[in-house]
Amino acid sequence: MRNKYSNKVISLFFIIISIAAADAAVFYTPSEYNTVYNEKIALQLELKTLNRQYQNEKNKYENTINGLNAEIEKLKRDLEQLNSSCADQKKAFEAKIDELQKTINILKDTGSEKEKSLIESNRLLQERCEDDMEQAKKRWDEEREKLQKELADLKASYDKKILALKDDIANLNEELSDLKKLTDKQKQELSRMENQASELEKQLDQEIQKGDIRLKKFHNRLVINIDDRISFDSGYANLKKEVLPSLKKIREILSQFPEYSIVVEGHTDNIPMKSQKFRDNWELSTERALAVLGYLLQDKNLNPVRFSAAGYGEHRPLVSNATKENRALNRRVDIVVIPTVQGQ
Structure with missing residues (x-):
C-alpha cells in the first residue's frame, strides 16, 4: 500500500x-x-x-x-x-x-x-x-x-x-x-489576503497553540477553523463565553478588508442528532453558523451584504468519523474569507 x-x-x-x-x-x-x-x-x-x-x-x-x-x-x-x-x-x-x-x-x-x-x-x-x-x-x-x-x-x-x-x-x-x-492584479489581491492571514496568526497565536483555532491558507481563500470545544456545548447552538474573545479578534481583522466575501459554515460529526430543539445535524450546523455570523455582525463596521452562512451537517468532514478524536475534528465552524479578485 x-x-x-x-x-x-x-x-x-x-x-x-x-x-x-x-x-x-x-x-x-x-x-x-x-x-x-x-x-x-x-x-x-x-x-x-x-x-x-x-x-x-x-x-x-x-x-x-x-x-x-x-x-x-x-x-x-x-x-x-x-x-x-x-x-x-x-x-x-x-x-x-x-x-x-x-x-x-x-x-x-x-x-x-x-x-x-x-x-x-x-x-x-x-x-x-x-x-x-x-x-x-x-x-x-x-x-x-x-x-x-x-x-x-x-x-x-x-x-x-x-x-x-x-x-x-x-x-x-x-x-x-x-x-x-492569475493576473498581476489577482496576485496583488491574494498577497493582501496573505498579509491578513499573517496578522490573524499573530493575534490568535495563543488560541492556535492550544488547538482552539486553526488557520488554513489556500491560494484563493483563507479558512479560519473554530473548534467546537470552545464554541458550543454538545447539542446546542449558543456560543460559549470562551470563544467570544477569539471571535472579537477575528471580526476586527475582517473589518480591515471591507471588499472580501465571508462565508460562515457549520459542520457536525456523523452521530445522528434529534432533540426538541433540532431535528437533525443539518439544522444544528446551520444554527451554529448563524450564531457565529450574528456575533460577527454586531460590529457595525462590517457590511452584512458580503456575509453569508451555511450548514453542511456531517456531509463535509475533514477526516473519517471512525474514531472519537476524528469526530471532534469534524465538529467545527469555518469562517471562509474569499477575496474579490477581478477576473476570477
Whole structure:
C-alpha cells in the first residue's frame, strides 16, 4: 500500500510538469512563462519536501512499530517461561501437598491441636500458591493489552498523518493549476489576503497553540477553523463565553478588508442528532453558523451584504468519523474569507 502511494505521487509529479510545460507554451509570453515556471519550480520543491517529510514520518513509525512488535515477542517468550516455571512450581507444590496430606492423614488419628495447625498451614500454603500464579498471569495480560493499545494508537496516528500528507499534495496540485491563470492584479489581491492571514496568526497565536483555532491558507481563500470545544456545548447552538474573545479578534481583522466575501459554515460529526430543539445535524450546523455570523455582525463596521452562512451537517468532514478524536475534528465552524479578485 505504501509503495502504491509513493508511485502515485511520483506519477502525479511528472504529469504536473508535462501539463505545466504544455500550458506555458500555448498561453504565456516568455516573461509570463518564466514567472509561472519559477512558481511551478517552487511548488515542486515544496512537494518534494512534503514527500521527504512523509517518507521520514513513515520510516519513523515503521521503526517504532517494529520495535513494539519485538517487545511483544519478548514479552510472549517471558510469559511462556513464567508459565513453564509456574508449572514446575505447581508440580513441586503438589508433591509437597501430597506429602503433607499423608502426614495429615496420620495426624488426624490423634486429633491434637498441633495436627489441626498443620492442616490449616497446608490449606493456606495451597491458596497462596494459587493466588501467586493468578496474580502473575493477570500482570502479564495487562502488560500485553497495554502494548497492543499503544500499537493501535501509533497506527492510527500514522494513518492520520498519511491522510494529511495526501490532502496537502492534492491541494498543492490544485494550486499549481490555478496559479498559472492569475493576473498581476489577482496576485496583488491574494498577497493582501496573505498579509491578513499573517496578522490573524499573530493575534490568535495563543488560541492556535492550544488547538482552539486553526488557520488554513489556500491560494484563493483563507479558512479560519473554530473548534467546537470552545464554541458550543454538545447539542446546542449558543456560543460559549470562551470563544467570544477569539471571535472579537477575528471580526476586527475582517473589518480591515471591507471588499472580501465571508462565508460562515457549520459542520457536525456523523452521530445522528434529534432533540426538541433540532431535528437533525443539518439544522444544528446551520444554527451554529448563524450564531457565529450574528456575533460577527454586531460590529457595525462590517457590511452584512458580503456575509453569508451555511450548514453542511456531517456531509463535509475533514477526516473519517471512525474514531472519537476524528469526530471532534469534524465538529467545527469555518469562517471562509474569499477575496474579490477581478477576473476570477
